[in-house]
Amino acid sequence: MTFLDRLLKALYPRTQAQDAPQESPVTTPSPVRMTIVYYSTYGTNHQMAEVAAEAARESGAEVRLVKARETAPQEVVNGQDAWRAQQERTAHVPEATPADLENVDAILFSSPTRFGGATSQIRAYIDTLGGLWGTGALANKTFSAMTSAQNPHGGQETTLQTLYITAMHWGAILTPPGYTDPVLFASGGNPYGASVTANGEPLSEADKASIRHQVRRQIEITQKLKAQ
Numbered sequence: 001m002t003f004l005d006r007l008l009k010a011l012y013p014r015t016q017a018q019d020a021p022q023e024s025p026v027t028t029p030s031p032v033r034m035t036i037v038y039y040s041t042y043g044t045n046h047q048m049a050e051v052a053a054e055a056a057r058e059s060g061a062e063v064r065l066v067k068a069r070e071t072a073p074q075e076v077v078n079g080q081d082a083w084r085a086q087q088e089r090t091a092h093v094p095e096a097t098p099a100d101l102e103n104v105d106a107i108l109f110s111s112p113t114r115f116g117g118a119t120s121q122i123r124a125y126i127d128t129l130g131g132l133w134g135t136g137a138l139a140n141k142t143f144s145a146m147t148s149a150q151n152p153h154g155g156q157e158t159t160l161q162t163l164y165i166t167a168m169h170w171g172a173i174l175t176p177p178g179y180t181d182p183v184l185f186a187s188g189g190n191p192y193g194a195s196v197t198a199n200g201e202p203l204s205e206a207d208k209a210s211i212r213h214q215v216r217r218q219i220e221i222t223q224k225l226k227a228q
């Protein structure tokens, strides 16, 4: 069965099943392995990543949560109490390395919006992935992305789209939420991925619901791909 056949069968099981020849029983697939990479200056994307990790684990996935390494000079971080506090709060979170994306089935990124794109910290991490990409190890994994911005229309969509463009270069299988559940409409309605308007407050229940939906959907699609 070709890759395209497998993908179509995963996405449209009923249609495919009508014409498909009888196959041997499907063995139970191993759990989906997911890596969540986030960067967060003030804590929003850290919260988002934690909600996503919890939802993925509840869906049966094995999850590794890592943060993109800080690239700003330490004196700049120290110059802002909120930035330094977030750094101290997450000192225990491992820093992302290319190996974190090697033997996984699903990848989720969460980055603040910076002038309409992902942070330089996330881009710097992406820039370390050339060697892994060269081995083909980044292909055929599912990929989804989340973001936050200060303004409701502050560039969230372009941040997500540019992350998806990167994942397309890897040969990843994009799993944006689309409009696949009404929970999207209560949290801004961004079909590209969960988008939080960052105001320094804890995430709203509506935002958490949209994150959970996006992650559950990604795990479900990844499971179907693994089961083929």
Ligand SMILES: Cc1cc2nc3c(=O)[nH]c(=O)nc-3n(C[C@H](O)[C@H](O)[C@H](O)COP(=O)(O)O)c2cc1C
Pocket (backbone or CB within 6 Å): 039, 040, 041, 042, 043, 044, 045, 046, 112, 113, 114, 115, 116, 148, 149, 150, 151, 152, 153, 154, 155, 198
């Ligand atoms: C250099 C810089 C550029 C930013 N650009 C934008 C922007 O274009 N639009 C916007 O709405 N917010 C912008 N923001 C606000 C961030 O998106 C916001 O601080 C972030 O979403 C908070 O996420 P965090 O708590 O995970 O750090 C910018 C912030 C910084 C520091």
